[in-house]
Amino acid sequence: MRPFLFSKSSAANQALAKKNHSTQFIAGGTNLVDLMKKHIANPESLVDISSALPNKVENTTKGISIGAMMRNSATANDAIILAKFPLVAKAILAGASPQIRNMASAAGNLLQRTRCPYFYDVTTPCNKRQPGSGCSAINGENRMSAVAGYSEQCVAVHPSDLCVALAALDASVVVNDKDGKTQTIAFQDFHRLPGNTPQKDNNLPANALIRAIEIAANPFAKNNAYVKLRDRDSYAFALVSVAAALHLNGDKIVEARLASGGVAHKPWRWLAAEKYLKGKTANIANFEAAANIAIKDLKPLSHNGFKIPMLKGAIETALKQCLDL
Amino acid sequence: MKQEYNFSRRFFLKTSSALGALAFIPKGVKAFYEEVKNFIVPAKEQIPLKVSINKKSYAIKADTRTTLLDLLREDLNLTGAKKGCDHGQCGACTVHVDGQRVLSCLTLAATLPGKEVTTIEGLANGDQLHPMQEAFIACDGFQCGYCTPGQIMSAVACVKEGHTKSIAEIKEFMSGNLCRCGAYNGIVESIQKVAAQ
CATH class of the missing domain: 3.30.390.50 (CO dehydrogenase flavoprotein, C-terminal domain)
Structure with missing residues (x-):
């Protein structure tokens, strides 16, 4: 890992005030720490936001809200989730290991990077890791790669299980900016197709944090x-x-x-x-x-x-x- | 120049080296800056940490990059947790933080103050082994032993979580711990034995 400064924030606006181009937020760290070890993510400062964001599943007037810091294991065991949206629990439990589910956060799950082997291999070209360097997978080892929606620039797939359930249930992503302004992004609009900018995985605004994931009440629990x-x-x-x-x-x-x-x-x-x-x-x-x-x-x-x-x-x-x- | 005092040493070091070298290699300034960044070591930050491990408090200074696994093994001589892959793929480094099993290789030590860590060294009560340690011995739950501390920490959590209703459920909830000797049957048996107690 390259050296970095470390600080902890207990509030989202405090964390966002510290953000600049070389800052990254860390929650569960199950993806970011690995990327830092491989010199794929090289933040100069790291802000721990694990105490800065909600970590409860709550009933709302329209449905439920899953706090950004809910650990995956907690979401999968949550009584409201199991009663109203069991598909979410099933998807989470199909992913990773119990140890990783205990660490990983709901919002971090949405923001995890692809597992394309070339993205992880810094000795090979990858447009997602190094824009403009080329895609090694498109004519390389691509058995894990995409079969739809890809471009000449990138054939990587999104690795999340939770996100597949959230997409099926038409969830939405609530993001907060530094001034506390809230924006709600429909789940289908949150993640991107690679096009000519495969380095961008999603449409999270530059200076914003995911606060919660909302799912409207639906008749699919059975x-x-x-x-x-x-x-x-x-x-x-x-x-x-x-x-x-x-x-x-x-x-x-x-x-x-x-x-x-x-x-x-x-x-x-x-x-x-x-x-x-x-x-x-x-x-x-x-x-x-x-x-x-x-x-x-x-x-x-x-x-x-x-x-x-x-x-x-x-x-x-x-x-x-x-x-x- | 007066201006220069506004820059951090880190920034100045990078920028001046980059500009100096630019004179020899004609490349895009930004691309070259990114290249040069790889060869310049930014300032390291040491932070004071108070951590509680196996109910004992430690006050230590550590580099921000220190993972819990390296803190345990390199700084505190608690070498029970093993470094297998160091990338969260094998489970050999499994410990408990606030009673939950986690991967110490992907946990930054800097995130630990205020939390309680339990390692394999903290399971036994003096000379009295933990029932899961006894079970691993009785059921041949290991061969070479390298994955065993992680397996046992995961197995203790697996029983506590109640994921022991069937062999299939035990296997599913132990899938984060790999054993290259293939002692899986003995491990499942150990867990069933403790779960039945």
Whole structure:
């Protein structure tokens, strides 16, 4: 690690007042400390914000608010989450290890960097790490890379499981700036596609902190599932993952939600498949048809063609699991 | 020049070296500044830390970069927690902070004041081993022993959290601790044994 100055803030505005171009905030540190060890993140000063942000799940008039500093394990065990948004708990528990979930924060989860091997290998070009240097993955070892939404500049995927559930549930991200002004960003607008600026993962304003993640009340608490396929049974990033949720009236689908990890630079929503399922009978034939719609326009790279049939199976399985089939 | 006193030594060092070297290598100023930054060592900050480890208080000065794992092993001679990967992938460095299992290799020591750390050295009560330590011996929960301190700290937490209802659940909630000897069956058995007590 390169040397840095360390300080702790007990309030968000205090922390934001210390922010300049070479400052980084640290919460759980499970990603940042690793990036600093590898000289990928080189802050000259670090501000510990673990006591500066809310760490409770609270009921609000519209739904719930998850405090930015909620540790992932605490969110996954929270009584409100388990009763109203169990998909969030399922997604969290499919990710990382118990030790990392005890450390990692909800807001930090949204801001974690990609796990593309070239991003971590400082001896190779990577547009995300060093803009303009080139993408090593697009013609390199890309079995973990994107199958949708990528550009010539970057084929990395977002590594989070929690974010896949939050995307499916149309969450929103509440951010605070230095003057205490609050802005709410819809989850689908929070993370970015790489385009020509792959160094930017998200649309968090430069001088702002995530304060909370909000989820509006929804009818998906009963029928939902998170399916994650990876190189080993546990403690690995997704090859593909699927968050599925159904609102049923008898055996008719009133509304369906489908999102995936391991597909793109941001948590990926399968809007056309969701639209197809609306009003249909919840059965295996319709689930298969929806999965076929989802995978129709995907463009795999040289090594990740296997993700397409894998996604089809994962979407069907997740939808079946929503019904306990 | 009077102006210069406004700059920190760190900034001055970087900028003057960068500009000096610029005379020889024609590159974009910004790109070159980024290059040069890699060769200049910025000022190191030592901060005073008061940490509580295994119910004993320590007052120590440490570089801000010190991880809890390095603090334990290099500064305090508590070498039970092991450095396996040093990147949060193997679990050999697992300790408890405020009763919760965490990875000491990804925890900065500077974040610890006010918290209680428990390491493998703090589990036994004098010569009386912790039931999980006894179980690992009884069930052959290790071979080479390198991952064992991390496995035991994780196993104690696993039982405390109540994630012991089935072998599958134990395996899932112990997946953050790798064992290259493959002592997994013995580890699961040890946990079942303690959970049943």
